[in-house]
Amino acid sequence: MTDETDISYILNELGEDRSNYFNAVAPPIIQTSNFRVNTVDELKKLFADEYSGYLYSRGLNPTVDILRKKLAALDEAEDCLVFNSGAAAIFAAVLANVNKGDHIISVKNPYSWVKRMFDLIFSRFGIETTYIEGTDIEQFENVLKANSRFIYLESPNSWNFAIQDINKVVAFAKRNGLITLMDNSYCTPLYQKPVPMGIDMCMQTATKYIGGHSDTLGGILTGSHQMIKKIFDCEYMAVGSGIQPFNAWLLIRGLRTLEIRIRRITESTKEVLQYLKKHPLVESILFPLDESFPQFELAGKQMKNACGLISFFVRAEKKKEIVHFCENLKHIMMAVSWGGHESLILPRCASLEETEFDAGNKEHRMLRLYIGLESAQYLIDDLEQAFRSSF
Secondary structure (H helix, E strand, C coil): CCHHHHHHHHHHCCCCCHHHHCCCCCCCCCCCCECCCCCHHHHHHHHHCHHHCCCECCCCCHHHHHHHHHHHHHCCCCEEEEECCHHHHHHHHHHCCCCCCCEEEEECCCCHHHHHHHHHHHHHHCCEEEEECCCCHHHHHHHCCCCEEEEEEECCCCCCCCCCCHHHHHHHHHHHCCEEEEECCCCHHHHCCCCCCCCCEEEEECCCCCCCCCCCCCEEEEECHHHHHHHHHHHHHHHCCECCHHHHHHHHHHHHCHHHHHHHHHHHHHHHHHHHHHCCCEEEEECCCCCCCCCHHHHHHHCCCCCCEEEEEECCCCHHHHHHHHHHCCCCEECCCCCCCCCEEEEHHHHCCHHHCCCCCHHHHEEEEECCCCCHHHHHHHHHHHHHHHC
């Protein structure tokens, strides 16, 4: 089958045995806390291995299982767990693979809750984390220690889109016996597949492109069956951070239109990118597949495509100019996250006081724009009127 046929089958049919639920086109929400068993031997088997069947919805649930099968197939992974948030997925993946006194290598400035996990929680148990840019394999080699056990990657990350050379990092990790986890939320499995490249575990925030409607949270973790079952048997079950059936059903609904939404967002992103590159108030832009991007060649090698997020630097002298620009947008909303139907803006200087703003610091003049499902011209017109009224 072609990639397009594979995706169509996965999104619309895989895991859905409609004869099991009255031939309904849409799978039902199995909103139950527990499941009846018919024999004591069946109960004994489930007590011994809850991953073997349905006992209690904190573990396995039929609606969630449909989603798990689709997401594992999209990632070309053997197995999948779905959590109630991306942060929960990352926490379980790391916790399952480190012990007291271990050392973690992480990309610099990871997702804020990941950094808090490393700095505030794991540090209490003598687990040390070293942060590196991660753009050169020598940076990994230079911080390797005898007790290094784990590598955390974000490729690309969600602000400056820094990427890691996945093939080189995988080879380094395997030589030294390290487990790898990568956040693939930016690309989704449509534009990048880390597991076939050798990454041990791939995480996505399902809240974003997978859901697509800004109405549910979720976190995806894929990898080998052995690794996923290891996490299920302890961290997943003990913490109780699995997704609920209704939220899983919403994510199945989101998957139906994933491919067409990504295609629309990709085309709109190209148009808005060209507008920003030519605007006199925009000093420069960051986008992985733009030729000006520092890692353009590596991005093109690893990623099938890119879309949605663009970071750009405005020619502002004062913070209030950026504030006015964001607040004067009529249709692009100011909010965190991305991946939904709505376009969003996020200024990097939001946490700064006016007196702390330094126009000479490029990062203070940085904004992140997410391109949603609106027409490109609709968004360009909104950006243009906000530029005219703010600077």
